[in-house]
Amino acid sequence: MTDKLAAKTDKLAAVKGMNDIMPPDSAQWEWLESKVRGLMGQYAYRSIRTPIVEPTALFVRGTGETTDIVEKEMYSFEDRLNGEQLTLRPENTPGVVRAAIQHNLTYDGGKRLYYMGPMFRHERPQRGRYRQFYQLGAEALGFAGPEVDAELMLLVHALFSDLGLRNVRVELNSLGVPAERQAHRVALIAYFQQHLDLLDAEAQRRLLTNPLRILDTKNPAMQPLVQAAPQLLNYLGDASLKHFDTVKTLLTACAVNWTVNPRLVRGLDYYSHTVFEFVTDELGAQGTLCGGGRYDGLFELLGGKPTPAVGWGMGLERVLELITEQGASLAAPVPDAYAVIPDAASLPRAMHALQALRAAGVSIQMHAGASDGMGSMKSQLKKADASGARYALIFGADELAMGAVAVKSLRAVPAGSDAAPSLDGQPARDSGTQAKRMLNAIETWAHTLQLRP
Ligand code: ATP
Ligand code: MG
Numbered sequence: 001m002t003d004k005l006a007a008k009t010d011k012l013a014a015v016k017g018m019n020d021i022m023p024p025d026s027a028q029w030e031w032l033e034s035k036v037r038g039l040m041g042q043y044a045y046r047s048i049r050t051p052i053v054e055p056t057a058l059f060v061r062g063t064g065e066t067t068d069i070v071e072k073e074m075y076s077f078e079d080r081l082n083g084e085q086l087t088l089r090p091e092n093t094p095g096v097v098r099a100a101i102q103h104n105l106t107y108d109g110g111k112r113l114y115y116m117g118p119m120f121r122h123e124r125p126q127r128g129r130y131r132q133f134y135q136l137g138a139e140a141l142g143f144a145g146p147e148v149d150a151e152l153m154l155l156v157h158a159l160f161s162d163l164g165l166r167n168v169r170v171e172l173n174s175l176g177v178p179a180e181r182q183a184h185r186v187a188l189i190a191y192f193q194q195h196l197d198l199l200d201a202e203a204q205r206r207l208l209t210n211p212l213r214i215l216d217t218k219n220p221a222m223q224p225l226v227q228a229a230p231q232l233l234n235y236l237g238d239a240s241l242k243h244f245d246t247v248k249t250l251l252t253a254c255a256v257n258w259t260v261n262p263r264l265v266r267g268l269d270y271y272s273h274t275v276f277e278f279v280t281d282e283l284g285a286q287g288t289l290c291g292g293g294r295y296d297g298l299f300e301l302l303g304g305k306p307t308p309a310v311g312w313g314m315g316l317e318r319v320l321e322l323i324t325e326q327g328a329s330l331a332a333p334v335p336d337a338y339a340v341i342p343d344a345a346s347l348p349r350a351m352h353a354l355q356a357l358r359a360a361g362v363s364i365q366m367h368a369g370a371s372d373g374m375g376s377m378k379s380q381l382k383k384a385d386a387s388g389a390r391y392a393l394i395f396g397a398d399e400l401a402m403g404a405v406a407v408k409s410l411r412a413v414p415a416g417s418d419a420a421p422s423l424d425g426q427p428a429r430d431s432g433t434q435a436k437r438m439l440n441a442i443e444t445w446a447h448t449l450q451l452r453p
Contacts, residue, residue: 017123017131019317024332028320029134031330033116035162036136043155045112045138050095052118056085062094062302064269066210073121088120093270093295093311094302096139101304110142116316128286128318138292139311146243149274149294149310150250156278156290156312157256163319164328165280168289170256172276173264174244175212176236178297181272184235185211191229198225215263231262240273247274270295274310282325283318290314334388335365336438338410340380341395344373350395353405357393360441365389385410391438405442 014020021029040047056076063069075088089095092115105111116136123129138155140148153170160168175181188211192199199207200222203214215226236244251258258276266275275293283289292312299307337357341350354364365387367380374380384392394406 015131017125019130019132027333028323028330029316032163032316032320036114036116036159039155039159039162040114040138042158043112043151045114045140045155048096048099048113048115048139049117050089050092050099050115052089052120053086054089054095054098056087058094058098058302059087059090062097062270062298063091064210066206066213067268069121069267073123075120075122090119090121091268091313092117092119092135092137093139093268093298093313096137096311097141097298097302097304097309100141100307101299101302106142106307110140110148112138112140114138126286128283128315128321130317134316135313136316137311137313139309141309142307143310144296144308146246146274147250149243149247150254152292152310152312153247153251153276154254154256156314157254160278160289163323164326165319165322166326167282168278168280168322170251170258170276170278171261171264172244172248172258172274173233173261174236174240174273175232175265175271175275175293176240177272180235180237180240181212181232184230184232187230187235188212188214192225195225198222210269212265213267216265216267226263229263232265233260233262243273266291266293270298270301272296276312278314280322283322286318288315289318289322332388334390335363336389337362337364337391337393338384338387338389339364339366339393339395340377340384341367341369341374342377342380343397344369346395346397346400349400353395353400356444357438357441360437360444362438362441364393381408391435393442407439407442 037047056074059074060070065071069090074090077086078084079086096113096115100106100111114137117134118132119135120132122131125131138152140152157170176184189207192203192207192211192214196204199214200217200219202219203217203222206213212232214222215229217223217226248258248260261277264275264277265271266277271293273294273296276291277288278290280287280289290312292310294308294310296306296308298309299305339350339354341347351366354366358364367374367383369375381392390409390411392408392410394408396406399406
């Protein structure tokens with residue numbers, strides 16, 4: 001065991017396939033997260049935070065024993081302190097449903113929920129595929145009607161429009177109810193058995209355990225076989241068809257384009273009725289941005305009362321990558337001002353002033369010196385310039401004594417920049433207003449200290 005641990009002086013690196021998100025990129029994540037929170041509020045979805053670690057049995061039962069996730073992608077381990085079998089969540093629908101059952105969340109009616117957070121899957125790391133990745137998910141629990149299926153897809157559509165994403169298509173299918181799937185399954189197995197020689201090893205293995213998933217194959221050689229396979233849509237009864245038709249009608253009424261993909265089955269076991277994916281061709285092989293569907297049977301599978309439910313999960317790395325791919329960029333955040341403090345003896349008064357200015361809404365990066373002092377004026381102004389701040393606030397001892405601060409403009413406002421749109425379509429921060437606010441804050445500060453009348 002110990003020989004596998006790095007020697008004390010070795011450099012440590014992050015686990016393969018798990019990324020650090022650092023400035024300036026972290027600003028883009030926060031921007032995306034705030035967009036999501038705003039939108040979820042508009043649709044009256046409330047956040048739920050469940051643990052990252054869950055009992056392994058939750059995913060074996062919930063996600064499904066014969067899925068890729070459970071067969072080969074889970075980070076599972078035994079807690080050596082008490083012997084419990086645990087797993088880092090590979091997806092969060094089972095966790096949300098577990099929590100809903102445990103706390104009887106739907107006792108007084110349906111609940112609309114969302115979450116954002118890390119998921120873990122041991123996959124081969126590549127573009128758009130990581131071992132720790134971030135998912136946004138929305139789940140509507142306790143609603144049986146097709147209008148909530150449509151609402152959930154409208155939510156994704158609205159988010160993508162809000163983010164300025166283009167060329168994302170919506171694919172739909174219906175998996176009906178278990179009896180319909182059973183009839184289709186018999187036909188599907190019979191069909192594949194007539195063509196055993198055309199099945200690849202994985203398909204042969206799945207033939208009797210999960211034949212529906214063969215339709216999901218990415219093997220190009222099997223496409224002709226899969227294209228001609230019996231379609232589940234032809235096995236749906238009137239009620240299932242009506243549910244599916246209503247979803248389609250509502251999407252059309254809300255100006256969302258969709259196509260039916262009869263081979264869309266999704267990789268998880270728990271779906272029924274509507275399933276859907278939002279797909280782009282601009283991210284190579286990892287083009288599925290969001291996938292979801294109805295999972296009316298999952299509550300019972302996890303020991304709860306029968307409760308209809310529907311939801312989706314979205315990979316946030318892929319969303320950010322598509323934003324970049326389509327040419328949008330977010331300016332790195334800069335402070336309004338950089339505080340230059342020529343003399344360390346001025347620090348008590350200067351730092352006190354900075355507190356007041358920040359409380360008044362001015363963002364300020366303070367110069368930090370070396371152990372032997374604050375450094376020359378020249379080097380401080382160089383740092384001020386490099387910070388990107390529009391102003392340097394110079395806290396000279398003489399000025400401070402008078403309750404004054406020298407304000408030096410570091411960069412001219414580029415022509416028209418007041419109105420220049422930033423990534424989120426809002427006009428860039430108005431620097432005229434910014435300057436006024438800062439000067440007001442300085443006035444107030446001086447006045448409060450009674451340094452000036
Ligand atoms: P894929 O077919 O790409 O493996 P999936 O069907 O396994 O996707 P879901 O379980 O439906 O994916 O997860 C929802 C979304 O999460 C996906 O559409 C994708 O955007 C994202 N996602 C899934 N796995 C990863 C991963 N390993 N790294 C980054 N994002 C991922
Ligand atoms: Mg996968």
